[in-house]
Amino acid sequence: MGNDSGRGTIVYRNDLLGYHMSIGLEREDIMCQESYNDKVLAEIVVNEKIADRVYRMVFREKQIAEEARAGQFINVYCKAESRILPRPISICEVDRENGLVTIVYMIVGMGTKEFSELKTGDKVEVLGPLGNGFTLRDCEDNVIVGGGVGAPPLLEVVKRLPGKKRVFLGFRSGAFLVDEFRKYAEVYVATDDGSVGDKGTVVDLMRKVGVKSGNIYSCGPKPMLAAVQDMAEELGINAQISLEERMGCGIGACVGCICKIKADNEVGYTYKKVCKDGPIFDAKEVMFE
Amino acid sequence: MMTSVNIAGVDFKNPVMTASGTFGSGREYSKFVDLNRLGGVVVKGVASKEWLGNPAPRIAETYGGMLNAVGLQNPGVDVFIEEDIPFLRQYDTNIIVNIAGKTVEEYVEVAKRLRDADIDMIELNISCPNVKEGGVAFGTDPKMAEYVTSEVKKYAKQPLIVKLSPNVTDITEIARAVEAGGADAVSLINTLLGMKIDIYKRKPILANRVGGFSGPAIKPVAVRMVNQVYNSIKLPIIGLGGICTGEDAIEFILAGATGVAVGTANFSNPRATIDVVEGIERYMDVMGVGDVNELIGNID
Numbered sequence: 001m002g003n004d005s006g007r008g009t010i011v012y013r014n015d016l017l018g019y020h021m022s023i024g025l026e027r028e029d030i031m032c033q034e035s036y037n038d039k040v041l042a043e044i045v046v047n048e049k050i051a052d053r054v055y056r057m058v059f060r061e062k063q064i065a066e067e068a069r070a071g072q073f074i075n076v077y078c079k080a081e082s083r084i085l086p087r088p089i090s091i092c093e094v095d096r097e098n099g100l101v102t103i104v105y106m107i108v109g110m111g112t113k114e115f116s117e118l119k120t121g122d123k124v125e126v127l128g129p130l131g132n133g134f135t136l137r138d139c140e141d142n143v144i145v146g147g148g149v150g151a152p153p154l155l156e157v158v159k160r161l162p163g164k165k166r167v168f169l170g171f172r173s174g175a176f177l178v179d180e181f182r183k184y185a186e187v188y189v190a191t192d193d194g195s196v197g198d199k200g201t202v203v204d205l206m207r208k209v210g211v212k213s214g215n216i217y218s219c220g221p222k223p224m225l226a227a228v229q230d231m232a233e234e235l236g237i238n239a240q241i242s243l244e245e246r247m248g249c250g251i252g253a254c255v256g257c258i259c260k261i262k263a264d265n266e267v268g269y270t271y272k273k274v275c276k277d278g279p280i281f282d283a284k285e286v287m288f289e
Numbered sequence: 290m291m292t293s294v295n296i297a298g299v300d301f302k303n304p305v306m307t308a309s310g311t312f313g314s315g316r317e318y319s320k321f322v323d324l325n326r327l328g329g330v331v332v333k334g335v336a337s338k339e340w341l342g343n344p345a346p347r348i349a350e351t352y353g354g355m356l357n358a359v360g361l362q363n364p365g366v367d368v369f370i371e372e373d374i375p376f377l378r379q380y381d382t383n384i385i386v387n388i389a390g391k392t393v394e395e396y397v398e399v400a401k402r403l404r405d406a407d408i409d410m411i412e413l414n415i416s417c418p419n420v421k422e423g424g425v426a427f428g429t430d431p432k433m434a435e436y437v438t439s440e441v442k443k444y445a446k447q448p449l450i451v452k453l454s455p456n457v458t459d460i461t462e463i464a465r466a467v468e469a470g471g472a473d474a475v476s477l478i479n480t481l482l483g484m485k486i487d488i489y490k491r492k493p494i495l496a497n498r499v500g501g502f503s504g505p506a507i508k509p510v511a512v513r514m515v516n517q518v519y520n521s522i523k524l525p526i527i528g529l530g531g532i533c534t535g536e537d538a539i540e541f542i543l544a545g546a547t548g549v550a551v552g553t554a555n556f557s558n559p560r561a562t563i564d565v566v567e568g569i570e571r572y573m574d575v576m577g578v579g580d581v582n583e584l585i586g587n588i589d
Binding site for chain 2: 039077081083084086127249257258
């Protein structure tokens with residue numbers, strides 16, 4: 001199979017420590033030593049509706065459960081051949097002991113509609129964990145801010161963060177996952193229509209309750225993240241925000257899912273990949289249009 | 290079973306390579322596939338200096354395909370030479386560098402910078418629909434296509450592939466023009482110009498409004514164009530456009546392609562390139578084909 005270029009066969013193998021080079025091995029030796037990542041077919045344990053158009057899916061996938069950091073995501077692939085691109089969905093929580101992964105997703109198109117129709121025992125094709133995840137800091141006052149379907153990935157953050165934790169959740173109407181968050185922290189809820197908790201935005205609620213210091217971990221719609229960014233700047237505190245963008249590959253190759261990041265160059269910005277450099281960014285560096 | 294092919298004097302262990310812009314420089318996919326098993330890696334477009342590309346959204350899914358308007362974001366040829374070539378050279382596969390420019394001078398500059406680089410071929414990108422200047426403006430005008438090809442050919446040390454745009458009335462006219470300009474091979478097709486509209490917001494999904502349409506939905510157009518070009522010029526052809534499986538690749542080879550490239554399929558299936566390599570071998574085995582070269586353009 002080799003061509004006669006005269007180059008030795010050098011193979012990179014990917015493992016947790018990065019690349020290892022093995023030089024000059026015969027193909028047979030190489031083939032049995034390599035392990036490459038691939039999509040996996042995971043068995044669905046639960047797939048249930050938890051709010052209007054919002055679903056919670058739990059699937060069995062030991063490796064993802066073991067490796068996932070809070071804030072990472074997975075690619076979920078459709079069965080329909082007409083839908084070729086993976087759907088990137090944040091990991092809501094993992095149960096390492098039982099090898100279970102939970103995702104919470106909203107029906108926003110035909111792909112997520114397809115996922116919502118899957119039943120217990122069905123298989124779903126996934127790849128992950130992907131992206132960088134949050135940097136969890138030990139601090140006296142952790143502030144977790146979620147909006148709508150941006151709230152789910154923060155559950156694993158709350159579970160893993162040491163120290164005092166306060167959770168602020170904002171929704172348009174109604175709420176979900178509030179009880180799950182309450183297991184680990186104080187929870188404050190705001191809704192646009194006042195149907196649950198305070199009427200107004202989650203940032204208004206943060207000001208009312210009194211956020212003055214600590215670290216912010218946030219995920220939600222762009223206007224909310226921009227408001228969180230402003231608040232963190234005003235208070236001079238650190239904030240990490242999770243961004244979302246339409247993705248192609250999800251692994252950093254296609255450069256489709258970029259976000260605008262401040263840079264010291266002629267134009268004052270550069271584009272970074274949400275899937276690979278993120279989805280978690282330091283709020284200080286993000287430029288919202 | 291012989292799967293090796295020769296394109297413009299360069300030996301490939303098999304006809305399968307990657308489509309520019311879908312595979313980066315192979316780093317991300319090296320965790321999924323053994324790059325040693327690929328005939329070649331065609332890297333993401335490289336310009337003379339850093340290009341930022343277009344704002345987001347850059348991606349939209351369509352029925353059986355997708356639109357992209359990345360706009361050739363790349364860190365520039367110097368970074369590429371320093372970081373990507375050493376990485377790829379660790380593998381036993383051909384390195385094909387796709388080059389981009391806004392002017393003829395910019396294309397020439399990249400080709401010059403690559404003269405002493407350890408690469409196997411250059412692919413001239415005169416067909417990207419997502420950049421305002423250069424790109425597709427050269428690829429849709431036969432005179433310009435011939436001119437830019439001949440200018441780059443003067444300075445390029447490695448064999449030159451020219452990537453053709455499907456967004457023309459007669460692709461054979463452009464193919465003949467780049468052949469006259471001194472191209473050593475052609476690759477086709479680049480993406481078709483497309484658009485998707487969000488009917489609730491009443492605006493295009495892509496920030497660039499329009500984008501390049503790729504994926505399995507475009508395959509029949511690509512196969513037809515490959516066959517047209519095969520029947521009109523003598524240069525070897527690298528066929529691409531919607532290849533997901535070995536069978537798809539065979540279809541392109543029968544239409545007249547010597548090499549094939551896998552693009553959008555990598556997003557649906559990170560191991561798509563290897564699936565295509567194995568699928569070609571399986572077809573040859575089942576059909577009793579001893580040498581893949583027997584299949585090139587071999588239809589009634």
